Amino acid sequence: AQSVSQHNHHVILSEAASLELGCNYSYGGTVNLFWYVQYPGQHLQLLLKYFSGDPLVKGIKGFEAEFIKSKFSFNLRKPSVQWSDTAEYFCAVNGRRNYGQNFVFGPGTRLSVLP
Amino acid sequence: GAVVSQHPSRVICKSGTSVKIECRSLDFQATTMFWYRQFPKKSLMLMATSNEGSKATYEQGVEKDKFLINHASLTLSTLTVTSAHPEDSSFYICSAREASGARETQYFGPGTRLLVL
Numbered sequence: 001a002q003s004v005s006q007h008n009h010h011v012i013l014s015e016a017a018s019l020e021l022g023c024n025y026s027y028g029g030t031v032n033l034f035w036y037v038q039y040p041g042q043h044l045q046l047l048l049k050y051f052s053g054d055p056l057v058k059g060i061k062g063f064e065a066e067f068i069k070s071k072f073s074f075n076l077r078k079p080s081v082q083w084s085d086t087a088e089y090f091c092a093v094n095g096r097r098n099y100g101q102n103f104v105f106g107p108g109t110r111l112s113v114l115p
Numbered sequence: 116g117a118v119v120s121q122h123p124s125r126v127i128c129k130s131g132t133s134v135k136i137e138c139r140s141l142d143f144q145a146t147t148m149f150w151y152r153q154f155p156k157k158s159l160m161l162m163a164t165s166n167e168g169s170k171a172t173y174e175q176g177v178e179k180d181k182f183l184i185n186h187a188s189l190t191l192s193t194l195t196v197t198s199a200h201p202e203d204s205s206f207y208i209c210s211a212r213e214a215s216g217a218r219e220t221q222y223f224g225p226g227t228r229l230l231v232l
Binding site for chain 1: 226
């Protein structure tokens with residue numbers, strides 16, 4: 001069965017600091033990978049996704065993620081965070097052999113950016 | 116990205132009553148929609164998969180007679196919480212799947228906060 005883990009429950013950074021949120025998954029086959037963000041009081045929004053090709057994926061708002069197949073990881077990065085990046089971040093995985101089935105979400109990482 | 120709406124955004128009801136929540140995909144057709152429940156400071160818990168034209172698939176532990184799902188069209192799924200109790204108070208989120216072959220993405224609605232008194 002698929003599972004997703006996120007390394008940090010809560011990350012606190014100052015503005016302009018660099019960000020890296022860890023995401024690891026367990027699945028034996030080919031996967032589609034996603035990062036979603038949930039800003040306070042708002043709904044889940046897609047930040048970026050990886051299906052195939054270049055393992056370094058660029059998303060909205062300056063975020064990027066790197067798929068490292070050998071490590072089963074899909075870490076999210078941003079070189080310089082802003083106060084407005086304060087949110088909950090969820091990694092999600094969908095095994096391609098499971099087409100038609102649901103995503104598996106990680107537990108989420110809460111990011112707090114101090115002004 | 117694609118847009119998914121939910122209605123209502125917030126509902127307060129008395130214990131024992133039923134509440135219907137609508138989920139619509141506004142700019143694409145979704146043969147599959149999902150219903151989640153999100154607890155405070157927790158990740159999303161999948162409740163059921165809603166399939167257009169067929170019965171919903173419920174996750175283990177989710178009562179199908181309590182959480183009725185109807186996927187009436189390619190753009191609308193409804194979740195009805197029947198005989199609601201205070202413990203049903205939660206944040207309910209739907210998502211709709213947009214798929215092109217094996218490349219599929221879920222787009223989420225804004226959620227419905229249910230408070231049962």
